[in-house]
Amino acid sequence: MEPFFRKSLKEFYSFIFLLLLSISTIVLDYKYNQINYLRSTINDLIIYPLNYISTVPKRILEISLKDSEEKSVLESQIKELTNQNIKLKIQLQEYQSLKDENARLRSMSKKSLSISKKQALVKVINNNAHPTKKVSTIDKGRKEGIFIGQNVIGLKGLVGQVIEVNYLSSNVLLISDLNHNIPAQITRTGEKILVKGMNYNNKLEVIFAELNMDVRVGDSITTSGMAKRFKENIPIGKVSLVENDQDANFTKINIVPFENIGNSSELILIWDYIPQDQNE
Amino acid sequence: MNNSIIILISLVGALLLSLIMFPIGNYAPDWMNLILVYWILATPFSIGLITSWLVGLVADVAFGSVLGLNALTYTLISYIVIKSYKFIRYLTVYQQSLIILLLFLGKYTLIIWINTIFKNNNYDISLYWAALTSAIIWPLVFYILRYIRRKYNVS
Numbered sequence: 001m002e003p004f005f006r007k008s009l010k011e012f013y014s015f016i017f018l019l020l021l022s023i024s025t026i027v028l029d030y031k032y033n034q035i036n037y038l039r040s041t042i043n044d045l046i047i048y049p050l051n052y053i054s055t056v057p058k059r060i061l062e063i064s065l066k067d068s069e070e071k072s073v074l075e076s077q078i079k080e081l082t083n084q085n086i087k088l089k090i091q092l093q094e095y096q097s098l099k100d101e102n103a104r105l106r107s108m109s110k111k112s113l114s115i116s117k118k119q120a121l122v123k124v125i126n127n128n129a130h131p132t133k134k135v136s137t138i139d140k141g142r143k144e145g146i147f148i149g150q151n152v153i154g155l156k157g158l159v160g161q162v163i164e165v166n167y168l169s170s171n172v173l174l175i176s177d178l179n180h181n182i183p184a185q186i187t188r189t190g191e192k193i194l195v196k197g198m199n200y201n202n203k204l205e206v207i208f209a210e211l212n213m214d215v216r217v218g219d220s221i222t223t224s225g226m227a228k229r230f231k232e233n234i235p236i237g238k239v240s241l242v243e244n245d246q247d248a249n250f251t252k253i254n255i256v257p258f259e260n261i262g263n264s265s266e267l268i269l270i271w272d273y274i275p276q277d278q279n280e
Numbered sequence: 281m282n283n284s285i286i287i288l289i290s291l292v293g294a295l296l297l298s299l300i301m302f303p304i305g306n307y308a309p310d311w312m313n314l315i316l317v318y319w320i321l322a323t324p325f326s327i328g329l330i331t332s333w334l335v336g337l338v339a340d341v342a343f344g345s346v347l348g349l350n351a352l353t354y355t356l357i358s359y360i361v362i363k364s365y366k367f368i369r370y371l372t373v374y375q376q377s378l379i380i381l382l383l384f385l386g387k388y389t390l391i392i393w394i395n396t397i398f399k400n401n402n403y404d405i406s407l408y409w410a411a412l413t414s415a416i417i418w419p420l421v422f423y424i425l426r427y428i429r430r431k432y433n434v435s
Contacts, residue, residue: 018355025348042341054299128302130344132402
């Protein structure tokens, strides 16, 4: 016969011990960020290889689709791209002269000018890294010198920021996440606003906007650089809806981001801007 | 030795399934917890509380929640199941589904509570769907794992 009484007491003690251990890890993780190395170790050893395996079918499909493309399609694509390249080069010339002029004006008013020097293109491994948060996993980590808080952009605009760095991979919190706020401004008026994610890929909202604010549908929104979290003047999106309900406390403003957030396969990391961490 | 390898493989498979099912968000069942519950019911002495806690820690990293939250709930559920496996294992599979539903509803309530304390509004009422889908998928998990257990003679 098994001595179940003694055994049950032993299990009870280990249960209580594990409960206390989990509560202490919760507090440590939330309050002090002390055990991040534990998280990144588990991420590198277990989650990263499995994530890689889980995307194998998708990659095989992509490769086979690429191989089966017709030659004529590819030729027309090359034509289109060369045309685009010429157009962009012309634009770049204009941009260069503008940049020089801007630098000259700025040197007159003795303000520093920040131009992106080093950028890195990264591949997205997983666009849904967590079930409840909007987080993407990218294929570069501490090995390449990625740091927490680094700004992540796409070809057209802001995408998010790095929140977790492991040795081989890192996680990017997208701006469409419910807990993500961006200090932004309306480019036409320069008015400062706060842009919040709504958990939708193609919709952001402005919170705490005053009633009868000077904003129109089609206004473009950029980051304002306040709070030192994001670099200045990264484009975010266009205003798609303005609703001035006089009974409500705030104007309802929706924004359509320029970037297709949560569906991109490649992202760009900015290196010249280091956000200043302000402890909440 | 053989037992722990089979259990480890099933847990890794569960983690892989969870990772694949992240795009559907809160509707995905909690595979790892279901498989833990199955192994505790089938072979009560092969999985202890410490294993559950470690699996929970891995789940925390995968789900991106506060480190220790899923470890806490997995340990809690494992403890309840270890204490009452003699009762639960003689129920029919569908009655076991109901037990799973109740346990998981309690678990997700705890998760929502703790996240509310930390003012994390990513977790809302729709998390309860996971409890329902887990309970619905339980018979399938049960029969597949029973087949594996009999084939490889895990005891």
